[in-house]
Amino acid sequence: MPYWLQLMLDSLGPLLWAGLIFTIPLTLLSFVLGLAVGLGAALARLFGPWPLVAIVRFYVWIIRGTPLLVQLFLIFYGLPSLGIVLDAFPAALIGFTLNIGAYSSEIIRAVIGSVPRGQWEAAYSIGMSWSQAMRRTILPQAGRVAVPPLSNTFISLVKDTSLAAAITVPELFQSAQRIVAVTYEPLILYVEAALIYLAMSSVLSALQVRLEARLGRYGGFLEARS
Structure with a gap:
């Protein structure tokens, strides 16, 4: 067996284990919590008082205007100077x-802004409150429209988690870096890590296509009924 293939096979287990223990949980937790933050921020921008709108706009401006890697460094390496020490x-x-x-x-x-105003009026006409109209209508x-961009x-988050290696999180990419430090074979290990990320992204992309098709059929059924 060629040396490079043997090395990839020997490294596959540790890389997959790091992905299972750190990359996948980090991705799922970050996405779920991020969606909750995003929903709250979106509702604040659309319906909140102007001071809250200003705060949310500033938050979005800062985050979207700075690199993710810099944000991670500020949290992990910068906050300790203020007495706030966090694990990786x-x-x-x-x-x-x-x-x-x-x-x-x-x-x-x-x-939310793309939903026709008539949907609000229809919900209010049957006695729904604002919260009921928002939740039920x-x-x-x-949510159906938001599925493709979200x-x-x-999928982008799955790949971005590799940046966590820069702050010592032992996820998939840092596991590859550790093996490289022992084997001195960066090309083989980094190609293997890239293939694993590619496989995960491909599976998620296929699931996305199926979900969009299913939601499209459901949306067509609703439109036909209306």
Whole structure:
């Protein structure tokens, strides 16, 4: 067996284990928490008082205007100078959550704004309150429209988690770096790590296509009934 193939096979287990223990949990937790932050920020931008709107706009401006890697460094290496010391994984989780929250807030704000005004009026006409109209009428429609851009955000997050290696989170990419430090074979190990990321992204992309097709059929059924 060629040396490079043997090395890839020997390294596959540790890389997959690092992905299972750190990369996947970091991705899922960051995305779920980021969506919650994004929804709150979007609702604040659309319906909140102007001071809250100003704060949210500033938050989105800062996060979208600075590199994610810099944000992670500020949280992990910068905050200790203020007496706030975080372990690597929580620091990465906070950084990714804030980043996803800012980007997803713009997506959610756009899709909520795209729901026709008549849907609000129809909900109010049957006695719904604002919160009921939002929960039962507006968000379900907006959620279907938001699936493609949010799915793309999730797939990008899977790859972006490799940046957590810069703040010592032992995820998939840092695991590859550690093996490189022993084997001195960066090309083989980094290609293997890239292939693993490619495989995960390809699976997620295929699931996204199926989900969009299913939601498209569901949307067509609703339109036919209406």
